[in-house]
Amino acid sequence: MTEATRRERLRAETEREIRQAARALLVESGRDAVTLRAIARKLGITAPALYRYYDSHDALLRQLCDDICADMAAALYADLAADTSGQVGCQVRAVCHAFRRWALAHPQEFALVFASPRDPLGADQFGSVFLQLAGRLIASNLVANHADDDVPEILHEDLVRFQQVLMDAVSVHGVVVEDSVLNLGKIYHVVQSWVRLYGHVALEVFGRFPFAVSNPEPMFDSMLDQMLTDIGFAEDA
Amino acid sequence: MTEATRRERLRAETEREIRQAARALLVESGRDAVTLRAIARKLGITAPALYRYYDSHDALLRQLCDDICADMAAALYADLAADTSGQVGCQVRAVCHAFRRWALAHPQEFALVFASPRDPLGADQFGSVFLQLAGRLIASNLVANHADDDVPEILHEDLVRFQQVLMDAVSVHGVVVEDSVLNLGKIYHVVQSWVRLYGHVALEVFGRFPFAVSNPEPMFDSMLDQMLTDIGFAEDA
DNA sequence: CGGTTTCAGTGAACGGTGTTTACAAGAGTT
DNA sequence: AACTCTTGTAAACACCGTTCACTGAAACCG
Numbered sequence: 268m269t270e271a272t273r274r275e276r277l278r279a280e281t282e283r284e285i286r287q288a289a290r291a292l293l294v295e296s297g298r299d300a301v302t303l304r305a306i307a308r309k310l311g312i313t314a315p316a317l318y319r320y321y322d323s324h325d326a327l328l329r330q331l332c333d334d335i336c337a338d339m340a341a342a343l344y345a346d347l348a349a350d351t352s353g354q355v356g357c358q359v360r361a362v363c364h365a366f367r368r369w370a371l372a373h374p375q376e377f378a379l380v381f382a383s384p385r386d387p388l389g390a391d392q393f394g395s396v397f398l399q400l401a402g403r404l405i406a407s408n409l410v411a412n413h414a415d416d417d418v419p420e421i422l423h424e425d426l427v428r429f430q431q432v433l434m435d436a437v438s439v440h441g442v443v444v445e446d447s448v449l450n451l452g453k454i455y456h457v458v459q460s461w462v463r464l465y466g467h468v469a470l471e472v473f474g475r476f477p478f479a480v481s482n483p484e485p486m487f488d489s490m491l492d493q494m495l496t497d498i499g500f501a502e503d504a
Numbered sequence: 505m506t507e508a509t510r511r512e513r514l515r516a517e518t519e520r521e522i523r524q525a526a527r528a529l530l531v532e533s534g535r536d537a538v539t540l541r542a543i544a545r546k547l548g549i550t551a552p553a554l555y556r557y558y559d560s561h562d563a564l565l566r567q568l569c570d571d572i573c574a575d576m577a578a579a580l581y582a583d584l585a586a587d588t589s590g591q592v593g594c595q596v597r598a599v600c601h602a603f604r605r606w607a608l609a610h611p612q613e614f615a616l617v618f619a620s621p622r623d624p625l626g627a628d629q630f631g632s633v634f635l636q637l638a639g640r641l642i643a644s645n646l647v648a649n650h651a652d653d654d655v656p657e658i659l660h661e662d663l664v665r666f667q668q669v670l671m672d673a674v675s676v677h678g679v680v681v682e683d684s685v686l687n688l689g690k691i692y693h694v695v696q697s698w699v700r701l702y703g704h705v706a707l708e709v710f711g712r713f714p715f716a717v718s719n720p721e722p723m724f725d726s727m728l729d730q731m732l733t734d735i736g737f738a739e740d741a
Numbered sequence: 742c743g744g745t746t747t748c749a750g751t752g753a754a755c756g757g758t759g760t761t762t763a764c765a766a767g768a769g770t771t
Numbered sequence: 772a773a774c775t776c777t778t779g780t781a782a783a784c785a786c787c788g789t790t791c792a793c794t795g796a797a798a799c800c801g
Contacts, residue, residue: 273768381710429715465706469619489692
């Protein structure tokens, strides 16, 4: 069964503990508390030992980001699977709600992954759930028609590239899409939806709304309604 | 002329240099480089001397945030003043463009001020330019009518509070507004615009668009058009 | 003017950090 | 049993925030 040697198993186990400790420190005390020595202390070893597993503190933080993305993707997929309606509109709602819920429950992780002026995001882990859903959404016939000429010509080149990314993301899951369905107008609205979703969630997590919102959830729901209408869903819920 | 004593002048000058050094370090090398010892080194003094000016490293960072907000507000006001059209729609455009330009030119400052899970923002300095413009925008007759019943009832309480904040912000500048003009529908759309504006700018600064956008400016312009249309401006430009 | 107070700045120290280096000791291999 | 590979250690370096006792000069006051 376990083909790994004893050494490999121990090493993997230690690495798991390192990630776990780093994550706990981030959650409990913020980014600045994720310290090599603090991690080592949690494992009962010394700091230099960590260099057998990671090249530097920075590399460890990058790994932490990837872990966070993976966990978030898992949480989003779970909430997506919990929706048994089979309607794409409901699924979009479920994932958007899941994203907000996750961000509010994990503000430190959210800040680290989504609001650091870092490299352009090793999105591999994280983006897939969004991309796949966006692809399915666009492929679905429930989506109203947005003519390509709704969007400025200057954007065409970028949107075509994104179109390709989406088609790849969908085809990985075995779904075939005629590119007539995937026109640029729809893709443009998907991007705009991401802007609004991210904007609301980030503002809420960072407390940057222009006034104190007593209960932001209805505002989020309202925005979601508008978003889905813009994308082309009838109000079915 | 200068009523301040010699000591007070020197102290003020040193404090100015501290802020300036801190700002330079942030811009050049990021948040983590804003170090008491690094600042002191730039001034040719020792780190403990800084405790004569700030209670802690954290207090100094907070001051830095305030400075950044003030500078940004000044930049935004400057771009606002540069617009001589007199049309509120153009002024909104000018300020939104100024905000994006500032954020892209100052990513580290943007990240520190807008994307840290901190206290709910000493918005006093920063928010004023947005609030004032939003108030004027709403007061302007160019704004289309959004009925109050467009917005869910649950939001009314919060929006009324924001309505009061806006009216205060405007009245500070001597403008009187009849509250019939400032109805909740308009206020709601202003909040939604802030969500989209912030969302786009933050995504661009942090490189979190779902695909590589070669030139995000047209996309921003496009979003701005949509925003202004939603708020109720005819396309006049 | 002389004495006193105020205060910006210093140097040393404490415990914390990332990182490098030389070294020990066990696991795996031959 | 001898050898290598791997995982850990301890010591050291330079840096960090912060505290404390101190100096020296400016400001104030009788």
